[in-house]
Amino acid sequence: MTTTFTLGDRTVKRIGYGAMQLAGPGAFGPPKDRDAALAVLREAVRAGVNHIDTSDFYGPHVTNRLIREALHPYPDDLVIATKIGARRGADGSWRPAFSREELAQAVHDNLRNLGLEALDVVNLRVMFSAHGPAEGSIEAPLTALAELQRQGLIRHIGLSNVTPTQIVEGRDICEIVCVQNRYNLAHRADDALIDELTGSGIAYVPFFPLGGFTPLQSSTLSDVARSLDATPMQVAIAWLLRRAPNILPIPGTTSVAHLRENLSAIKLDLPDEATALLNGVAANIGSSD
Numbered sequence: 001m002t003t004t005f006t007l008g009d010r011t012v013k014r015i016g017y018g019a020m021q022l023a024g025p026g027a028f029g030p031p032k033d034r035d036a037a038l039a040v041l042r043e044a045v046r047a048g049v050n051h052i053d054t055s056d057f058y059g060p061h062v063t064n065r066l067i068r069e070a071l072h073p074y075p076d077d078l079v080i081a082t083k084i085g086a087r088r089g090a091d092g093s094w095r096p097a098f099s100r101e102e103l104a105q106a107v108h109d110n111l112r113n114l115g116l117e118a119l120d121v122v123n124l125r126v127m128f129s130a131h132g133p134a135e136g137s138i139e140a141p142l143t144a145l146a147e148l149q150r151q152g153l154i155r156h157i158g159l160s161n162v163t164p165t166q167i168v169e170g171r172d173i174c175e176i177v178c179v180q181n182r183y184n185l186a187h188r189a190d191d192a193l194i195d196e197l198t199g200s201g202i203a204y205v206p207f208f209p210l211g212g213f214t215p216l217q218s219s220t221l222s223d224v225a226r227s228l229d230a231t232p233m234q235v236a237i238a239w240l241l242r243r244a245p246n247i248l249p250i251p252g253t254t255s256v257a258h259l260r261e262n263l264s265a266i267k268l269d270l271p272d273e274a275t276a277l278l279n280g281v282a283a284n285i286g287s288s289d
């Protein structure tokens, strides 16, 4: 199994880190334990993570400022991927923010809060439906994002929560280096899309790789983990790593112990029989649907 992948023009390790849940409950407000959040970020980089996923709409502004405080000045090899296209209501709700002005504002907010002069990767987070990817043209917002890229504020562009049709539309507008959609052992709507992206060399970054706010639970996952002397979360990550070479999991955690556990999944070799068992339970497994 390959342990690295090229994201944009940088080589990153297959397992990254997702910072969303470092903010308060529901990715809204400040963290429960600020020092613990800073410690997780520092340990991630110390342990070799060089791909961190974030957004200024986590908090809002909370996770980016934690990342800056914990890690700035950043190591040369660290790729920070962010997302724009949404804003938070005063009640924590998620609202589309897709106008040219809102997108430009979001890029400048990310730059300021992360302490960067250019953003490594910006995903346009599409919000046509609250329930997942939904059709609709992304031409206007992506054209606006590509203009910000031409101004030197963004190095690479990705898409999030998108349909295959939107990816085709997007690739006609600018280079797309990654797609970030929901995918895990239990939620496999993107199976065919992943195979297409593997062929195109585009990274696929599954969000909620461990099930999200309600982590994955399955007796088969637990049985396989026990048989391999591993934990269910390590097996869920190893399954993603084995699924396709362009999959870059970004498991999130607020715990240094869980972080270490998750990163060591890179060493877990899933035998064919275990993979077959795990493939078979996708329809029955529980997750945060």
Ligand SMILES: NC(=O)c1ccc[n+]([C@@H]2O[C@H](COP(=O)([O-])OP(=O)(O)OC[C@H]3O[C@@H](n4cnc5c(N)ncnc54)[C@H](OP(=O)(O)O)[C@@H]3O)[C@@H](O)[C@H]2O)c1
Pocket: 017, 018, 019, 020, 021, 053, 054, 083, 125, 160, 161, 180, 181, 206, 207, 208, 209, 210, 211, 212, 213, 214, 215, 233, 234, 250, 251, 252, 253, 254, 255, 257, 258, 259, 261, 262
């Ligand atoms: N593009 C999008 O629309 C979108 C949407 C959602 C998320 N994302 C991105 O995806 C990243 C990952 O998502 P996520 O963090 O919400 O979900 P996740 O990685 O699927 O799961 C995180 C949950 O699993 C628990 N966990 C992690 N490691 C564990 C372990 N070893 N043992 C037991 N429990 C463990 C965490 O609790 P503890 O804190 O207790 O470890 C947390 O509750 C986010 O950080 C964000 O960057 C993107």
